[in-house]
Ligand SMILES: Cc1cc2nc3c(=O)[nH]c(=O)nc-3n(C[C@H](O)[C@H](O)[C@H](O)COP(=O)(O)OP(=O)(O)OC[C@H]3O[C@@H](n4cnc5c(N)ncnc54)[C@H](O)[C@@H]3O)c2cc1C
């Protein structure tokens with residue numbers, strides 16, 4: 001009856017989303033008066049999950065699971081859910097988790113709801129609140145099946161520490177063969193990804209050209225942030241498509257989003273509005289983004305950003 | 320190659336989102352509907368397979384008769400035939416069930432759907448279809464080539480991309496990148512005229528129960544006013560971000 005959380009790892013290291021789903025799972029388990037079991041695949045160090053409310057970790061280590069495969073991973077999670085007799089399975093909003101969730105839902109004959117932002121409003125009937133219409137609205141959805149899969153929106157519930165400890169149990173699921181073969185992987189190394197970043201620094205057409213991105217990257221560096229851009233910036237080839245954020249690009253749900261030289265078109269805002277705090281730097285005081293922002297500087301990016309970099313460096317130095 | 324492109328009929332990206340019936344239903348009044356952007360990328364890629372590799376392209380929507388103009392638009396862009404499964408799309412699973420039946424009945428070997436619909440943002444239909452039909456599945460697909468019975472699909476991952484080789488039948492959850500923005504097509508007069516002659520078949524749904532139900536909608540609380548900081552006092556911005564917002 002345990003709540004099952006899929007705690008994702010990357011090259012052996014648990015991802016931040018793993019601690020979020022653990023925290024969320026603990027809150028749901030409290031509502032139901034039950035415990036939390038985590039399933040982790042090829043993660044090196046899982047006892048730390050205890051600090052976020054996990055009671056038991058099913059640890060799977062297998063060289064066959066080295067590269068992510070949605071179908072096979074879904075089957076591993078299904079076997080864990082059956083072993084634990086879990087009625088509720090919680091996953092994060094990472095690209096991989098969102099990839100495997102619908103396959104898992106079919107395997108478990110479960111109802112699946114994505115982008116959930118709070119603990120269930122009610123557990124019977126099981127009702128959750130989620131983001132819909134690309135952050136323009138919330139939808140209250142009921143899951144009517146015995147087994148339920150909840151996809152938790154990044155950064156929405158956050159990390160909640162609790163002083164428990166997690167026991168580890170080796171788990172050896174049956175691993176199916178796959179007819180899907182990863183030929184090559186191309187990772188931008190040593191860069192914070194938009195999906196995992198607490199802070200995102202984003203540039204728009206106001207920056208005039210790709211040659212001016214040095215200061216965006218430097219600002220991101222001093223903040224430990226990921227870089228992003230508006231759609232025309234990627235369409236013009238100033239930045240890679242993978243940096244395009246917004247309704248038709250990547251969604252952003254960071255703690256802090258800094259928009260520089262971005263006007264704040266409705267499609268851009270829709271995709272980044274889930275970020276908690278938004279700062280806008282724009283020469284035009286009438287730019288629509290100011291209406292959606294928490295803090296703003298009306299000014300020229302070419303003078304404001306370099307100054308801001310120096311100030312933040314000084315601030316970090318005295319921290 | 321027999322390609323099915325799944326088309327979700329969604330409010331235009333600039334639409335104001337409102338609800339009616341006590342906030343239990345989306346208010347379609349005055350809203351312009353379009354082909355879901357992720358599906359438009361997929362449809363455009365399908366046109367490439369049609370023109371370069373002689374594929375036949377069918378588009379499908381699960382929905383009421385109000386979605387037919389969107390299907391006609393897909394025909395005007397160049398799809399050969401359209402199917403509408405005549406039932407309300409009440410949840411992702413129900414839609415997936417209907418699509419699975421269309422795929423089995425029509426023996427499609429490549430199914431192109433989108434990563435997510437921009438209305439309900441479920442992000443689940445293509446994966447569920449793959450699960451139900453036992454086809455291979457690649458999500459977040461940003462490039463796709465097919466050679467005989469094998470495809471090479473590139474998938475965006477957090478922080479990079481990976482290229483996968485995979486056999487047909489295959490379902491993809493596509494997105495921007497499948498084609499360049501500049502390759503997207505606006506239907507021309509000839510396309511619109513031809514679309515009128517193309518078959519749009521309405522099929523009745525399979526019995527399926529939804530697994531989830533939408534109960535109610537809410538809109539985000541209006542945002543408070545922005546706090547403006549003069550550009551010669553950036554220390555104040557840092558102070559606010561550190562002490563008030565607590566984000567740095
Ligand atoms: C179907 C559809 C989907 C779309 N999806 C997306 C999406 O997902 N993401 C997205 O971003 N857009 C999307 N768009 C495009 C969107 O409508 C806007 O065109 C786009 O967001 C504008 O980008 P921008 O703000 O960088 O450029 P602009 O609108 O040109 O704004 C540039 C801003 O920079 C400011 N500026 C100029 N010089 C300076 C300076 N020196 N210092 C500081 N500020 C300066 C200007 O005042 C202006 O506000 C979509 C559009 C459509 C039709």
Ligand SMILES: Nc1ncnc2c1ncn2[C@@H]1O[C@H](COP(=O)(O)O)[C@@H](O)[C@H]1O
Pocket residue numbers: 325326327328355357358379380381382408411414431432433434435436437439440441442443444445
């Ligand atoms: N009612 C529908 N009819 C046809 N295809 C759909 C429908 N709903 C969703 N899809 C397809 O599934 C993709 C993902 O949708 P969703 O799971 O609703 O976010 C869309 O981009 C479409 O390709």
